[in-house]
Amino acid sequence: xxxxxxxxxxxxxxxxxxxxxxxxxxxxxxxxxxxxxxxxxxxxxxxxxxxxxxxxxxxxxxxxxxxxxxxxxxxxxxxxxxxxxxxxxxxxxxxxxxxxxxxxxxxxxxxxxxxxxxxxxxxxxxxxxxxxxxxxxxxxxxxxxxxxxxxxxxxxxxxxxxxxxxxxxxxxxxxxxxxxxxxxxxxxxxxxxxxxxxxxxxxxxxxxxxxxxxxxxxxxxxxxxxxxxxxxxxxxxxxxxxxxxxxxxxxxxxxxxxxxxxxxxxxxxxxxxxxxxxxxxxxxxxxxxxxxxxxxxxxxxxxxxxxxxxxxxxxxxxxxxxxxxxxxxxxxxxxxxxxxxxxxxxxxxxxxxxxxxxxxxxxxxxxxxxxxxx
Amino acid sequence: xxxxxxxxxxxxxxxxxxxxxxxxxxxxxxxxxxxxxxxxxxxxxxxxxxxxxxxxxxxxxxxxxxxxxxxxxxxxxxxxxxxxxxxxxxxxxxxxxxxxxxxxxxxxxxxxxxxxxxxxxxxxxxxxxxxxxxxxxxxxxxxxxxxxxxxxxxxxxxxxxxxxxxxxxxxxxxxxxxxxxxxxxxxxxxxxxxxxxxxxxxxxxxxxxxxxxxxxxxxxxxxxxxxxxxxxxxxxxxxxxxxxxxxxxxxxxxxxxxxxxxxxxxxxxxxxxxxxxxxxxxxxxxxxxxxxxxxxxxxxxxxxxxxxxxxxxxxxxxxxxxxxxxxxxxxxxxxxxxxxxxxxxxxxxxxxxxxxxxxxxxxxxxxxxxxxxxxxxxxxxxxxxxxxxxxxxxxxxxxxxxxxxxxxxxxxxxxxxxxxxxxxxxxxxxxxxxxxxxxxxxxxxxxxxxxxxxxxxxxxxxxxxxxxxxxxxxxxxxxxxx
Numbered sequence: 001x002x003x004x005x006x007x008x009x010x011x012x013x014x015x016x017x018x019x020x021x022x023x024x025x026x027x028x029x030x031x032x033x034x035x036x037x038x039x040x041x042x043x044x045x046x047x048x049x050x051x052x053x054x055x056x057x058x059x060x061x062x063x064x065x066x067x068x069x070x071x072x073x074x075x076x077x078x079x080x081x082x083x084x085x086x087x088x089x090x091x092x093x094x095x096x097x098x099x100x101x102x103x104x105x106x107x108x109x110x111x112x113x114x115x116x117x118x119x120x121x122x123x124x125x126x127x128x129x130x131x132x133x134x135x136x137x138x139x140x141x142x143x144x145x146x147x148x149x150x151x152x153x154x155x156x157x158x159x160x161x162x163x164x165x166x167x168x169x170x171x172x173x174x175x176x177x178x179x180x181x182x183x184x185x186x187x188x189x190x191x192x193x194x195x196x197x198x199x200x201x202x203x204x205x206x207x208x209x210x211x212x213x214x215x216x217x218x219x220x221x222x223x224x225x226x227x228x229x230x231x232x233x234x235x236x237x238x239x240x241x242x243x244x245x246x247x248x249x250x251x252x253x254x255x256x257x258x259x260x261x262x263x264x265x266x267x268x269x270x271x272x273x274x275x276x277x278x279x280x281x282x283x284x285x286x287x288x289x290x291x292x293x294x295x296x297x298x299x300x301x302x303x304x305x306x307x308x309x310x311x312x313x314x315x316x317x318x319x320x321x322x323x324x325x326x327x328x329x330x331x332x333x334x335x336x337x338x339x340x341x342x343x344x345x346x347x348x349x350x351x352x353x354x355x356x357x358x359x360x361x362x363x364x365x366x367x368x369x370x371x372x373x374x
Numbered sequence: 375x376x377x378x379x380x381x382x383x384x385x386x387x388x389x390x391x392x393x394x395x396x397x398x399x400x401x402x403x404x405x406x407x408x409x410x411x412x413x414x415x416x417x418x419x420x421x422x423x424x425x426x427x428x429x430x431x432x433x434x435x436x437x438x439x440x441x442x443x444x445x446x447x448x449x450x451x452x453x454x455x456x457x458x459x460x461x462x463x464x465x466x467x468x469x470x471x472x473x474x475x476x477x478x479x480x481x482x483x484x485x486x487x488x489x490x491x492x493x494x495x496x497x498x499x500x501x502x503x504x505x506x507x508x509x510x511x512x513x514x515x516x517x518x519x520x521x522x523x524x525x526x527x528x529x530x531x532x533x534x535x536x537x538x539x540x541x542x543x544x545x546x547x548x549x550x551x552x553x554x555x556x557x558x559x560x561x562x563x564x565x566x567x568x569x570x571x572x573x574x575x576x577x578x579x580x581x582x583x584x585x586x587x588x589x590x591x592x593x594x595x596x597x598x599x600x601x602x603x604x605x606x607x608x609x610x611x612x613x614x615x616x617x618x619x620x621x622x623x624x625x626x627x628x629x630x631x632x633x634x635x636x637x638x639x640x641x642x643x644x645x646x647x648x649x650x651x652x653x654x655x656x657x658x659x660x661x662x663x664x665x666x667x668x669x670x671x672x673x674x675x676x677x678x679x680x681x682x683x684x685x686x687x688x689x690x691x692x693x694x695x696x697x698x699x700x701x702x703x704x705x706x707x708x709x710x711x712x713x714x715x716x717x718x719x720x721x722x723x724x725x726x727x728x729x730x731x732x733x734x735x736x737x738x739x740x741x742x743x744x745x746x747x748x749x750x751x752x753x754x755x756x757x758x759x760x761x762x763x764x765x766x767x768x769x770x771x772x773x774x775x776x777x778x779x780x781x782x783x784x785x786x787x788x789x790x791x792x793x794x795x796x797x798x799x800x801x802x803x804x805x806x807x808x809x810x811x812x813x814x815x816x817x818x819x820x821x822x823x824x825x826x827x828x829x830x831x832x833x834x835x836x837x838x839x840x841x842x843x844x845x846x847x848x849x850x851x852x853x854x855x856x
Contacts, residue, residue: 002825003571003825004570006574006826006829008574010577010829010832011570011574011577012829013829013832014577014832017833017836018383018384018388022384022385022388025384055430055434056435057434064381065379065381068379068381068384068385069380069846072384072843075844078840078841079845080841081837081838082838082842082845083845085838085841085842089794090593091791091794092593092791092792092794092795093787093790093791094791096845110605110784111604111605157787158606158784158787240845
């Protein structure tokens, strides 16, 4: 190509490129997307009001900046290009903090945030002192390692100091029996596209907990595996790489089928698994209806006369059903969504009864390392 | 507004391109009694309006300050010219210089002086806590160069306010340089050519700069931040940090200069180069002839030479050198680290003049190159440090203070992760790619192939940087704070 022609082509390519996306931005202005399924967040909209004061204090300008990025045409296509360029051309091991190896997508953390850990354990401690310490029951605590713990070991990525975290947990709760479940887990026990573990892979964890809690004899460990295809975990969209979706596996038996789950906040009764929520924004909400503040599982087939209180996060949603056989009643508390006063109100109204109950605190390192608790 | 943003590329720039190329350069407004026509310079006016909007978008509150600075320069220029040859001309020159320096001093250095006065005299003067107007150091130096050049007779006074305001506010170089002298664009403001060649070379240069900033500088910035936040530090990690921030500064600032030069070309302006592969230098003096050349030549022409340059006694030369490098450091920021950074270079320039120059002539060039690289890496660690104590801590880390291990697991991880980018940066900081392309272009067949590849390169890189914008790879240019 001659130089003169090249100059015309470069000019034309540039102008066409810009013009095309300007037109597409116009199309997006008239048809703005409400939210991003991949990122699980609402997208910024065009500023409501353009006022002089808003321009001067830059609120309108900042809002427009957010809008221009969030409502750019072919957003997911571009996010995919960026991810592939980061990994494929620049050779980076992470994109937006996510690493990918053999289909496993993992959020890489270098270290725990000691302030966040202190905050989380402080909150848990406050609940323990107020509701549990003097209930006359047995108290257990366990920590769920994030999959970056195993991923780091298997693929040579950094992982935070879990030994340190365990020490923080055990020293904060000297009155609770710590049950170590680390060696009952491996990377394959977690979903490839999600942060969570797969229920069918944590029977060993349930065994460990049962042994620690002295309820092994009450668990049959016999379940039927059921599958739901097309589970897109939290990292599925975040990675922007369109990986192969996971298959969500859930376990059933006659005992679990007969259980009822009472939701205090909604005042409704349902079952262990909520099929309506599988197709929602977070498929893992399938287990115990996801992020519910306070639930009570009633097991009509139990003759143990025992009650369990589980303080948990979403990992506990899939684990708790595996302990159900040993208890008449299981209270499931998620202190990310219920504060101490609300829980106290239920207690005063005799709607919950923790007296003499076994208590299990089971949290993922991910949650302990964040500011999630109320 | 950042060049590396959706709002710039697909809103602002698209609008200014459309309007700029629709309107004629100028058109007749009316005929004067003398028979001459009064023209309206439409293209300049479009640039003037959009440039002010560009500044307003990034710094609404201080837009008036920039307009006031422009008006001040305009009036001072007229007065200097009107009283040319008379004492008043010099008075107005000094008035212009003092006004510009006072504005810069007030907005940029007030709190620095107050802090030091408080520390020195145990006083308790309240800090003003003024936000630093974006680009004030750049446009102040530009307006200073204008009035000084008019006084010296190096530039003709500009009687059109729109032309002068277009020069001061010209958005490609407004907020992060290069420091474009009035004399550089004097002709272009009056008459400039718009050609496919200018537009295409401007586009390619702009896209190259954008890619340098978004793909390399920002990635290395992320590496530098991560390394400093790591709890698994090592001596090697501090050196990788030094390399990362040095390349980050280079690719960020030279990338911005590329974009400015490219945008200028698109609109028919010819800005001078601001960088010339500084990392290949074999002396600190050479480094500064290749790094931020518009600032170096500004200090040379408006401070160093007026002080007497190097045609003075040795003590006076040492004094002149210290003054220039004190000011160079201070220009970069109101903090002692920047002053020390400037004086650090003064020390090496003197050392080279008195001793090292002779040594370098006798030893293989590779040693002088290694010397420059080490001096520069250390300088940028000081430059990027969080205060003096931070600089000491970072430098201590580079030399194993506090019993740091030589290597750590995190060092291996980050080095392996960023190895390719560091290699890209290393190669990109030398003229290897440029020279290779130029050589290949000389051969007719390969030259034609490169001509085919250029528009593909432009399209692909635009696609990739847009992907980075969309995914939120947002980070302000480092030189905005100067």
